[in-house]
Every structure is written in structure tokens, then in C-alpha cells.
Amino acid sequence: MFKNGFIFQVSVIKPATDRDSGRVQQLEERGRSILRITDLRESDSAEYRFKFKTPWFEWGNDFPGTTLTVKDPDLQVQVTRLSVHQFSTRAELKCHSSCCLAGSPSYVWYKNGQKIKEETSSYTGYFGAADSYSCAVKGLEASRSPSVYAPKIPSVLVSPSGEIVEGSSVTLTCSSDANPAATYTWYKENGNPDHKPLKTGPQLDFVSIQSSDSGEYYCEAENELGGYRSDSISINVKYGPKNTSVLVSPSGETVEGSSVTLTCSSDANPAATYTWYKENRTLHQGPEESYNFTSISSEDSGTYHCQSENQYGQFNSSSLFIDVQYSPKVPSLLVSPSGEIVEGSSVNLTCSSDANPAATYTWYKENESSPKASGQTFTITDIRPEHSGNYYCEAQNGRGHHTSILQLTVVAAPWKSTAAAVTTNLLLVIILLIFVFIWIRRKRASKQPSGRGERPDNGLQLNPGHVCDTSAAAQTQPTEQQDDLDYATVHFSKTQSDPLYSNFEPQRREEEEETVQYAAVNFKRPQTDLGTRSQEADEDPSELYSTVQKPYTNPRF
Template identity: 90%
Template sequence: MSFTAAASGFLVFLLSVPVVQGQHGWGVTYTPTEICALKGSTVDIRCTYRYPANLDNLTITAEKTSWFTKQEGDEPVDLRTDSEYEGRVEYHGDQKNCSLRITDLRETDSAVYKFRFITNHPTGKFTGSPGVTLTVTDLQVQVTRSSVTRYYTQAELKCHSSCRLAGRPSYVWYKNGQKIKEGTSSSYTDYFYRGDRHSCAVKGQEDFHSPPVCVNGHTCIRVTYANRSICALKGSSVDISCTYSSYGHSVESKFWFSPKHSRRWQDSSQPEDLSGDSEYAGRVHQLEAERGRSTLRITDLRESDSAEYRFKFKTQSFQWGNYFPGTTLTVTDLQVQVTKLSVNRHSTWAKLKCHSSCRLASYVWYRNGQNIKEGTSSSYTGYFDPGDSYSCAVKGFEDFRSPSVYSPKVPSVLVSPSGETVEGSSVNLTCSSDANPAATYTWYKENGNPDHKPLKTGPQLDFVSIQSSDSGEYYCAAENSLGGKRSDSISVNVTYGPKNTSVLVSPSGETVEGSSVTLTCSSDANPAATYTWYKENRTLHQGPEESYSFTSISSEDSGTYHCQSDNQYGQFNSSSLFIDVQYAPKVPSVLVSSSGEIVEGSSVNLTCSSDANPAATYTWYKENEASPEASGQTFTITDIRPEHSGNYYCEAQNRRGRHTSTLQLTVMAAPWKSTAAAVTTTLLLVIILLIFVFLWIRRKRASKQPSGPGERPDNGLQLNQGHVCDTSAAAQTQPTDRQDDLYYATVHFSKTQTDPLYSNFRPQRREEEEETVQYAAVNFKRPQTDPGTRSQEADEDPSELYSTVQKPYANPRF
């Protein structure tokens, strides 16, 4: 003997040898092939099956499996669609194993059960034969031998079943509801009195008693229930009846009880009247329409009323025991189950089933409250519009209809907590829809989700710590087997303080003086931030504008800028941005290292500087000279000479432009040279004066003497006016006697002027100007000629040479 689930029933295996049926890789194996099970219990019929992995270049898979006991034409009738098994069969298994479970076994379930599978191959159908033979039996107490006396009867009783129990089962015997014996023997011999009633059960399956018997036939004390099991609808009323015999004894007390509530009894071994139970208050009534018959009526049935109910009575010398099974009540609620077959845009083709936990006789179907069908079938198939609702009832109990089934109504979305949604807080979105069967829910984010991929399934969308990125439009879809609907979109606006604040400059790249420049403060904030602009921590502007503009930026605008964004949830400073305004060099400034007179032989530094960005490069030039004198900001002249005097200019240049400045440089002679020049000049004047006197005296003498042939007239002395006196020897006389030759000099008198050094340098005036007179040495040479060479001397100019004396500008290299 083998048992399925605990307290659910037992199986008796008469043949446990596996039988394999099949060929060419197809087959079904049943284990075992014969099963004996008790009425009311549960049985599992098991098998394994196989098929080729590949056939005709096709990978084979099983697409449909079924169990059956009979056929309609050539097609087997699936037990799941057989009304006799409705609600009592379950299929289990996978691609190798198959199992059929039948609950609440009835004697009519005795049959041969076969398994059938259909594959994806056109000819791939297979039925396993010979199948499994199931026999459903009920235990019976048989009186095999008896001997009757005046006061008692000696008899042998046997616990009998219609099929043989496997193994060595153990039996339990009951007398008047009390357990009296347990053992492996199916027989029991004892002395039995007229008031005794006996029954048996198999150990482990005590809920499946045999019907009780009296050795003395109908004269024994007994309780007989009209129904061993009753199924009733929730909300309805039920009558549970029994007949009882006290064999002539006066009944002192009688009541109904339920072992289910034994834990609430004062003494768990002593049943208590059900009418005193608070759960049944006002809902139970004990009726005695006739002698020896009792009825328990329960109204307004609840699913919690599902239980076993027993009747107990007591006489002066006897009481009916507590252990005999009574009537099992199952309270069921009708439910319409939906199997969706196909869906189009406007309707759904589906199969409905009026389901209950027990088998019912006749059904009534309703659409939108109107009766549309009656019959024994619990199923209804047809087209269903989205707005239709369907329900079912049991014939005769139309007031106890099932809940209606219908597609979901438009869902609603609730946000919790209400009000502002602040970043970091916990937020829950709840989707609800009126639907039966209950709807399943799917959440979507409308914006930023072009593929409409679901975010989450379930009625709630939870944000433990909501972020700014979670802002957006959300909606949910409710769907059941009859259709679906989507909710309206709900906006989730997450508020938060400024973050990621930064400064951008436009146009990008180098900033040139005079151009238009815009600084933009970018910040992520909700609600929108207000902005404050700073230059080196000095406030420039505050307001909602995110830009700060320069129409024509100048060099003074160079500096470090940053912005601050703020709203009611916080503030955030940007990093600093340095604005570097580039411009061409301004007019350079030129400085001379010597603050006074520049004296010959000294060292002089000329420095040029200019405001420029980028920094300028410098080049020095001397006026009227093509080649630069020097490069660099400072031009140094060591051992300066008078020839260095002149106009100099420096050029400041960068890639934005150039500018120049000029200075005049005057070099003064050394002091000792000035003194020597003065002495020389004085001496020269004395000599010239002596020459004048000498010439004048000689002329006087000559005028007193007659002129001879060949004599020349005296040349007069000519003076040029101005700073330069030019004395020229004009006399061409050729005296008869030898005389010295006279040389003349041109003398230049120059004044030293003070000139400005550079354009923006303010010269200092000297209180008085001093003349610098430079003299040239006059050389008197006496020619060494002989009288014989007179004719040659006549061709030469007797005034020979004169020297030009001027302010020296000779190059110091010479």
C-alpha cells in the first residue's frame, strides 16, 4: 500500500512492474499499471515518455499532453474538459515525466487511464497503451461467523475491500465510535451486545471509515447521516441531517458539534454544542421535524464554515461516541475563470469557466446582468467587448451569483506624500483599477523612453530616495485576461537645490579688446535659480538673468569671474574663470638711465616699456638707419661718443599690433675737451689778429712802393658773418724776396642745444646756454723752394690749405 499526500488518501498497488510500450524511439512507461484507492482519497498516476530528438531534419518537441479514459470518435476526451472530473484533476510533469492527480475519488472513477502526447512533427502523435487500471473501493465490515445467545452475540468481523491491499496494512477497529483495537489482522472476534455498532479503517487513513454495522442487524444503536459530504454556496443556507436510534432508550441530550473547534472546548475530549459557539451565534438551528431525525441548519454560510459536522446523543445507559465520521460541509464561492484565446483591437475571444471548489449540477450565465445561457456545462465561450461584464450562478441559487468579471477600468495613480517632491525624499506611486480578474500593473516613464520599456511591474512604483533624474511623466497600465487600460500621465516634479554650476564664455577662444563677450552661468536647479556675478569676490550683478555681457570689453575687464546660483533649497558656486583680454601695445614709455647731461665716455641705458597683452617684444632703431640698433626692453650704450647723438625710437609689438616712441639723445663733450677747445679758440683768434695786423702793415708798405711787372695785387681778407668766420687768403702777390706761406682756417662756432629726450619726457631747461668753441690748430709752413723753380710755384695756390673746424661727430671707432 502506498499513500499520496498526508491524510489525502491511499493507493493499493496490485502490480508494480513497469510496462513499456512504444517503438522507434517513441514510448510511454507506466509505474505501476494497476492501482487500488479508497473512495474519497487522492491518487497519483505516474508515467514517463520519450520521442526522437530529431526527425526529418526537425528538432522534436512535445507541444500538448493529455490523459483520457474515453474517446469521442477518433479523438480522446481530455479529462480536464470532462464534466465528471471537473475541478478534481491536475496535470504535472515536464518533457520526460507525466503525472495525473485525481482528488475526492469516487467509485465511478474506476477506469483505465492512458497518456497521450502530440509533438511538432506532422505525424508525431502517440498514445501509451495499455494504460493504468484504477479501482476505487470502499471498506466494508462483513460478519463472517456468529453465535447468538439471550444476552450477547459472539461473532467474527472482517474489514473487506474490493481490491487487495498491498503489503501488510494495519487496521483500526471502532465500537460505538470508540477505538478498541489496532493490528495487522483484517478480522476481529468478540462478544457483541445488542446496543454495539462496529466499523473499521486502515491505519493512517482513519478519516475513511467503513460504514458502521450492527451484529444484530437493524436493532442496534446507530446514527446515519443523510449525506457524507455537502457542497453549499457562500451566503446561502444548508441543512445537515441524520437519523438516529437509541434502541428503546430515552434520549437525555442531543446536539451537533464540529471537531474542527475542539481546541476551543473546555475539555477537548468532550464535544460542545455548536449553538453555543460565538462564530455561529444566530446562524445555527437544530430542527427535529420527526422522532429519530435531527437537522442542523446553518444560514449565511461563510467559507470558514467548511468543516465536518457530527451528531451526538446520550441515554441513561449509553452515549453515542465522538469518533464516527459525520457530514463534511464545503462552502464555496463561485468564480468565473478566464482563459484568453485571442485579442484584437475591439474585442477579445475568450473562454469562461464557472469555477467552484466542489461539483455543482446546473449553471446560469449572465452578461451585464442579463441571463444569456443555462445548462450543465460550467463553461462559456464567445466574443467579449471591453465594456462587458460576466457572472454565473447555480441553477436554483440565482441569488448567489459569482462576482462579475470584466476588463480593467481606467486606472488611477496616487502619489504619496502629496505636495512638493523634494530630492532625496521617499515617494510612492500607486496604481489601482477596478478589474476582475484582478489586474496586473506595469509602470512606464513617458518622456525619455521612446521604446516604452516597462520600469517595473506591480501596483506600486517606489522611490526610496528620489533624484532629479526621476522627474518626468509616469503612467501605469492595468491588464487582465479580458483586456487592458492605461492611466492618464502624472507629472513628477522633483525640486532640488542648485548643482553643477559652471561659467561658460562666448565666443570661446582668445578674448580681444573691443570685442563683444558674454558670460553664461549654467546651473541645474528646480525651481530655476537666481544668479549673482562676482569679479574677484566683488559683486557685479544679481538677478534671474543667467548671462553677463560686455558690449566692448577692455583690458580693465581682465580678471577672475565666478557666479553663484541659489534657490530656496540651497546654493552653489561655480569654479572661477579667468578672462584674459588681449590688446595691442599702448604708446611705449622711454626712460634714460642718466637724469642729467650725457657726457662722452659714460654708459647709458635706454629702457622702453609698454602695456600690452600678450607681452610686447621691443626693437630699438636710430633715425635714418635701416638696421635695428638692438632688441629687448633695454638698450645699453657703453663708452658713449658724440656721434651717438641723434633721434632714437623703440617699437613695442605683439600679435595684436605695434606702437613706437621717439627720444632725442645729445652727447656732451668731455670737460677737458671743452677747456682745450676754449684755449685753442683764444689762441687762434690772437693769431688771426696778428695776421690781420701783419697783412695790414705789409699792405701799407706795398702801397708806398711802385708795382713792378708781374706783381699781384693783394687779396683782401673776407669774413663770413654768423657763427662761422671764414677768412680766405686772396693775395696772389709774388714778392721778389722769399717769404713765408700763410694758411687760413675756417672756424665754426656751435652752440650746444638742449633737446627733449623722448616725446613724453619733460626736458629740464638750463639757466643759461654756454657756447662751446672748438678751435683748429693753424699750421704755418714755409715752402722750401729754390729760385729756379719759380715757374712751378707760380702754378700752385700760395694760400695752400685751410682746415674746417667743427663739432666732432666722428665715429668713436675711428
């Protein structure tokens, strides 16, 4: 600009790009130089200087500059919730600037980036979860406020990542894009029927996480325009076995032959493997938690326990005693003392049987209905021959009964056996002597002459001691009709007080003689007289009369 031969020019100390943007204009008005900047921006903040410039010189470089500071209106939308509905929220929006704006500026409102109305600084309406709103001062539309909107779907992060082991420290973090900023609330989905919150805040911390903390977690992010919940995240706490125990099914009494199942119960993650023991002897190992008896027997009685194990540890259950009940087995019988049972001795009969519960014992004798005794041992004192026979022992409990038989034979006392043997032998000798005597008499009779005047020698000597002697009556001559009558005497000695001995005495002793026995043999003589023969025809010429009297015996026999 030329004035009075001078050229005037205003220089602004500012980046050239901004000076050439066309928004900065230099105007001369009534001897004044004016610098006008349109569409003022925060980037227009700078130091501005004024100076004169002519073809010959410049003047004004020493003038102080003017600093221009441009600030954003710093518009913010303030939200006030009025009510909440099923799918939307009714709220009031206010556009607020941190700067003092001159006059009464107008405001422009935008929904999802699109202008909806020009109005005052407030706006009321229904807001959906996906809607966003912003405002600007009219004329400064380029400087819009940040948008306000309901929270987006929150996300949850777990730190540290990977396996979560019991006792470690774990943090869950919830985050969501929202304006105004969201508030966060944590929930556990499992085991929380009342939907009570666990904690508020963006983080949920476990200082020493436990197995009971396993479950599904989620968070809710919410502001004045609405709220959203996150997807559930699973917290799977790994830990070694604990609370291991053994259960028996069916419960109650265990009866032989029934089906029984033992179950090992254990809390473990991951699932444990199981080892079964009976009295510390390994029975089975594997993932199965049950041990089955399809038909349990008495041999299966005993103490059982199980051990659960995974990579984080192991745990032993307490012991469980299986008491298998069964009916008595076949009883075994024992006689004491063993060997030959002698009359007059004492004998114990013992019955024993394997049974659970323990058996009771009852003794019977064959062919007798009433029991002889009860108890495991049956004692017979002063046993006698009539005690011989079959004895039965019945073992019985609540599950059944079983019976065994025992044959008992009582033999006579030795002294009685000896006496009986001596007596029997003596009787046999006597009978033999009688038959010998008869045989001799018949033989002599057959050789006797037919003359009536002749008589044979009727004497019979049984031994040198003349035990058998011919009586005087035998030597007397009979009448013609009288048969020859021969006598023989047999002497039995008086029984001694000792029952084990008896004597056959060859000599005759009057003081010991108890009884004289006579054996008479009557023979008919042949008669010449036919009449006489006729009268005696009815008589048997071979008639034998024998009388034997048993000697005195001791009453003990």
C-alpha cells in the first residue's frame, strides 16, 4: 500500500500454510490496517506483529507482537436420566461450554452424526442403546461436542491367562465404550439365584482363589443412557482331590450272596483316578469310582478304603469295614478225650461252625425229640453203654442253620470185659464137658452085653482130682425093670471177690462147694419078655436129663 510515497505491509509471524489458507484477510479502513481471520481455529493461536515496509526500508521490526490464543469452546453434553423403559431410556441432554460465550448463542444437535434440530442448549427425548448424540454452537459447527451414548457390549479379561490353580491370584477386568463413563457391576451366574451383585467397579480380584470360586462370571456396564451386560466367562479353578470318602450301597446289613457296590466320592478338578485297597492290598485302579461285588461272600469281609489322585495331589478316604453276614457253615465236631470211650469216663463233645453273626448250638440224640443240651460243648459224665448212639449238633443264627452228626460208641470197662470173657469161656467148657460125657456114655452103652446080670462100669473120670465121681447109688444093683442110672458130678467153685478171675477147681473141697450138679443118663436094657417090651415101648431109650445150676456171681456184673 502506498501512502505519501510509502508502502505499508503487515506481516504476521505465523506458518506460511496458515497465512495462505484464505481465512486470513488484511484490510485498510479509514487509515487503519485490519487483520481478519475467519473460521477461527485452535490452530490459529500464534504471535502477530505489525511493521511498515517501503522499497527503501522496513520499519517496525522492533514493535512488540500480539499473541492470539484460540480455545475450543469445550462443549460437553450433560445427561440427566428421567426414566428407564424396556427398550429405551428417556433423558434430558444439555450442551455446556467451559468458555463464556458472548450473547445468547444457538445450538445445533446431532443424532448419530446427522443434524436433527437447532434449539437451545437442552434436548429431551427417548434414547436407544445404539444411538449417539452431540451438540455444537451454531456458527462453530466444526467444534462439536463429543458424542454421548449408552455403553457398548462390555468385554471381560482374565489375568493371568491360562490355567487357574487353587490358591493363585486372579483378576477379572470389565471394559466398555460409553459416554458418559459407565459404572460396572460384577455377578456370578452359578449359585446366585437372587442375582445379587458381587462387587462394583471395573475389576474383580481374587487374592487366593478357591475351588468354590469356579463358575460363570459376567459384568454389567451402565450409564444414564442405558446399560449392557457382558458375555459370561468361565472360571475353572484346578485343584487336587479332597473330601474323599467311601459309601456302600445298599446301606444296612450286608448279606452273603447279595450285590454290593462301594463308591469312592472325591472333590477334584480335573477328575481323579481311583485306587481301591483291602487291608492295604491293592484291588483295582482306574477312572471308575465304583467297586462292585456281584455276589459278595464271607471272604470279602474286611476293611476297605480308596485313594483319589490327579496331577495336583492325592487324598485317602477313611476306612470302611464290610461285615458280611452268612448262615453257619457245616459244623465240625470234636470228642475229647479222643480215642476209645470207656464206660464210667467223662466225655466232652464240642461243636464249632463259621457263622456271622455267631451261631448258637443245640445237641440232640437220634430218636429223641427233646434236645440233650445247648451250647458249644456238651459234657457227659460217668458215661454208660446206653449213651452210645448218634448225636446231632445244630448250629443256627438269624441267617440259617446247619447240622452235623457224630457217632458215639461206649465200650465196657476193662475189668468187666475180662470177667465177661472168663465167664463165657467157663460156660463153653462146661457145655463141652457135658457133651463129652454124653458121648462117652452112649458109646459104652452101645458096647454093653445083652445079659441082664452084667453091668458096665458107669464111673466117669473127668480129671485126676475126681471132680466127677460115681455115687454109691450108681453101684447098687437095680431091679430087672430098672435101667442103669449113672451119675456124674461137676463142681463149680465159689466166685472170688476179685471180678477179674474165676477158678475151675480140680479137687473137691467141702467148704467151697456151692452146688453139686448131677447129670443123669438113663438107658433101657433090652428085655426078653415081649410083654415087658410092650410096656416100655413108649419110653425113649435115649432120653437125656441134664440140670446145670449157674454158680454164684458178683452183683457188679
